[in-house]
Amino acid sequence: MPETLVFAMEVFLNGLMAGVLYALVALGFVLIYKASGIFNYAQGVMALFSAMTLVGIMNGQVPFAHLINATFGTDLHYFGWNVPALLAILLTVVVMIGLAWAVNQIIFRHLVNQEPIILFMATIGLAYFLEGFGDIMWGADIKKLDVGLPQGINEAIDEATFQIFDYGFFIDNLDIVATIIAAALVFALIVFAQYSKQGRAMRAVADDHQAALSVGISLNFIWVMVWSLAGFVALVAGIMWGTKSGVQFSLSLIALKALPVLMLGGFTSIPGAIVGGLIIGVGEKLFEFCFGIGQCFGGFINLGGATELWFAYVLALIFLVFRPQGLFGEKIIERV
Amino acid sequence: MLDATEGYITEDGRKIGGVVMEMKNITLRFGGVVAIKDISFDIREGEIRAIIGPNGAGKSSMLNVISGFYNPQEGEVWYQGQKRPPMKPFEVAQQGIARTFQNIALFEGMTVLDNVMTGRIRQMKSGLFAQAFWKGKAEQEETKNRAFVEKIIDFLEIQHIRKTPVGRLPYGLKKRVELARALAAEPSILLLDEPMAGMNVEEKEDMSRFVLDVNDEFGTTIVLIEHDMGVVMDLSDRVVVMDYGQKIGDGSPDEVRSNQAVIDAYLGVAHE
Numbered sequence: 173m174p175e176t177l178v179f180a181m182e183v184f185l186n187g188l189m190a191g192v193l194y195a196l197v198a199l200g201f202v203l204i205y206k207a208s209g210i211f212n213y214a215q216g217v218m219a220l221f222s223a224m225t226l227v228g229i230m231n232g233q234v235p236f237a238h239l240i241n242a243t244f245g246t247d248l249h250y251f252g253w254n255v256p257a258l259l260a261i262l263l264t265v266v267v268m269i270g271l272a273w274a275v276n277q278i279i280f281r282h283l284v285n286q287e288p289i290i291l292f293m294a295t296i297g298l299a300y301f302l303e304g305f306g307d308i309m310w311g312a313d314i315k316k317l318d319v320g321l322p323q324g325i326n327e328a329i330d331e332a333t334f335q336i337f338d339y340g341f342f343i344d345n346l347d348i349v350a351t352i353i354a355a356a357l358v359f360a361l362i363v364f365a366q367y368s369k370q371g372r373a374m375r376a377v378a379d380d381h382q383a384a385l386s387v388g389i390s391l392n393f394i395w396v397m398v399w400s401l402a403g404f405v406a407l408v409a410g411i412m413w414g415t416k417s418g419v420q421f422s423l424s425l426i427a428l429k430a431l432p433v434l435m436l437g438g439f440t441s442i443p444g445a446i447v448g449g450l451i452i453g454v455g456e457k458l459f460e461f462c463f464g465i466g467q468c469f470g471g472f473i474n475l476g477g478a479t480e481l482w483f484a485y486v487l488a489l490i491f492l493v494f495r496p497q498g499l500f501g502e503k504i505i506e507r508v
Numbered sequence: 509m510l511d512a513t514e515g516y517i518t519e520d521g522r523k524i525g526g527v528v529m530e531m532k533n534i535t536l537r538f539g540g541v542v543a544i545k546d547i548s549f550d551i552r553e554g555e556i557r558a559i560i561g562p563n564g565a566g567k568s569s570m571l572n573v574i575s576g577f578y579n580p581q582e583g584e585v586w587y588q589g590q591k592r593p594p595m596k597p598f599e600v601a602q603q604g605i606a607r608t609f610q611n612i613a614l615f616e617g618m619t620v621l622d623n624v625m626t627g628r629i630r631q632m633k634s635g636l637f638a639q640a641f642w643k644g645k646a647e648q649e650e651t652k653n654r655a656f657v658e659k660i661i662d663f664l665e666i667q668h669i670r671k672t673p674v675g676r677l678p679y680g681l682k683k684r685v686e687l688a689r690a691l692a693a694e695p696s697i698l699l700l701d702e703p704m705a706g707m708n709v710e711e712k713e714d715m716s717r718f719v720l721d722v723n724d725e726f727g728t729t730i731v732l733i734e735h736d737m738g739v740v741m742d743l744s745d746r747v748v749v750m751d752y753g754q755k756i757g758d759g760s761p762d763e764v765r766s767n768q769a770v771i772d773a774y775l776g777v778a779h780e
Contacts, residue, residue, distance in 0.1 A: 372625060379615035380614065384598075385577075386597060386690075390598045
């Protein structure tokens with residue numbers, strides 16, 4: 173087998189796994205958009221905030237330590253205990269549910285029936301607030317997150333591929349775990365939305381508020397539930413990305429990568445978010461490999477690298493021109 | 509006058525029970541506009557109660573008061589012997605008052621079956637966690653409710669479109685699906701806002717038959733708003749007539765028909 177093709181296969185696999193993580197972030201967007209028509213710009217910051225909270229709880233950090241110390245002249249930083257990862261994750265989920273409740277109660281309950289652009293602006297405000305709030309609460313330094321997920325090269329795959337291709341693939345264990353968890357999460361969400369009472373109520377609210385009220389569905393309950401789910405998805409994404417590259421501000425920017433994923437997959441489709449994520453993940457890695465660093469067709473095209481920065485957006489732009497509703501989105505037809 | 513607790517037997521032999529809901533001196537204003545002015549009437553168990561009147565008489569507003577979409581400024585709503593505090597529409601629905609809308613409010617993206625299943629939300633008690641993990645009780649509940657829903661679907665003769673997304677259905681069938689969803693809640697009072705509006709003669713006949721059958725088969729109390737005088741007189745046991753937000757008549761179809769104020773309102777005699 174030619175060497176380039178073997179390299180390309182490795183790139184493809186790595187792209188798939190990166191795509192899963194993009195899909196995970198995009199999923200948070202889809203959930204909220206489906207149930208309330210809000211495009212939640214704050215999804216990325218929610219991932220950052222949840223990861224910060226998780227690290228803070230695990231390390232026994234005193235929340236608002238700087239604020240307390242500056243006000244009272246104390247010197248608090250740590251409680252001096254460590255919380256086991258699983259318990260800390262549970263506590264973080266509780267925090268995210270509390271956040272969902274507060275967001276609905278303070279902001280979106282009062283913006284029912286407003287223009288989408290106003291709701292969008294509100295989420296931008298929320299994003300900046302949450303970013304600052306997270307910094308005050310847990311400090312702005314880069315944190316290491318380790319909840320015990322396996323990391324580093326997967327030896328088994330390395331050896332197996334070495335036997336076949338005479339070249340060992342570098343696949344990170346973390347990526348494999350992330351893929352499995354994301355797949356399970358997506359499956360659970362689809363089953364929940366399609367077959368449970370609350371899932372049905374969620375779809376009902378997304379479809380028609382008046383009708384939902386008339387069958388006895390509380391809009392507020394569903395909205396809090398959906399924001400909690402989005403918070404949970406954000407936490408999972410935050411754990412994966414945080415473990416990979418540390419918990420820091422740039423984590424919130426993964427939300428920007430989710431945008432092209434949504435344009436490809438459609439804003440209203442859960443499977444769309446997955447497929448869109450995979451296409452972007454694989455697409456940008458392969459494009460970089462082939463044309464960015466000129467490995468295909470004998471270096472016929474060599475753009476000099478860093479195509480990963482823009483590839484996704486250009487692809488999304490092309491989709492916007494030819495298929496604005498995305499691959500799986502609902503086509504918007506107004507009856508006149 | 510009839511006693512509040514005792515019922516009566518209709519000409520065709522149906523048994524009508526005591527008062528299940530009573531509206532007492534309801535007044536509803538939108539800013540300076542008075543939509544409903546000091547109206548009182550009662551609804552008896554098992555009867556078909558119609559609210560009629562010309563355009564803009566305040567019929568739909570009245571229905572919205574009953575279903576909690578509007579809260580009146582003055583007056584009281586008594587339900588099952590108790591005064592009802594101001595409530596949100598979903599709370600009213602959970603009390604067993606189901607409704608349909610004049611301009612159809614269905615979940616267009618969902619199938620007929622899913623739409624009707626949402627009507628069962630009131631009966632499904634298992635919590636978020638049981639539902640999320642799909643265990644024993646939640647599953648049993650789903651099966652039981654599904655069976656009931658299938659019964660309703662059969663009853664309203666919409667089996668052939670069970671799996672069709674509602675958005676694709678023609679108008680007449682959508683109306684029927686909406687009725688099915690309301691019925692699925694096993695309501696103690698069913699509110700129908702112009703169930704025959706925009707239908708052709710054949711569809712109207714179908715709908716009338718379903719309304720009568722529902723009342724007959726399930727003993728459901730039905731409050732219905734209708735424009736078409738002929739339909740109303742055939743269907744209903746008692747009729748409230750509204751005009752310009754006021755009640756101008758109340759009684760059996762025959763009584764209402766011979767009421768001079770009602771005749772004037774419908775024939776357009778100038779108000780003095």
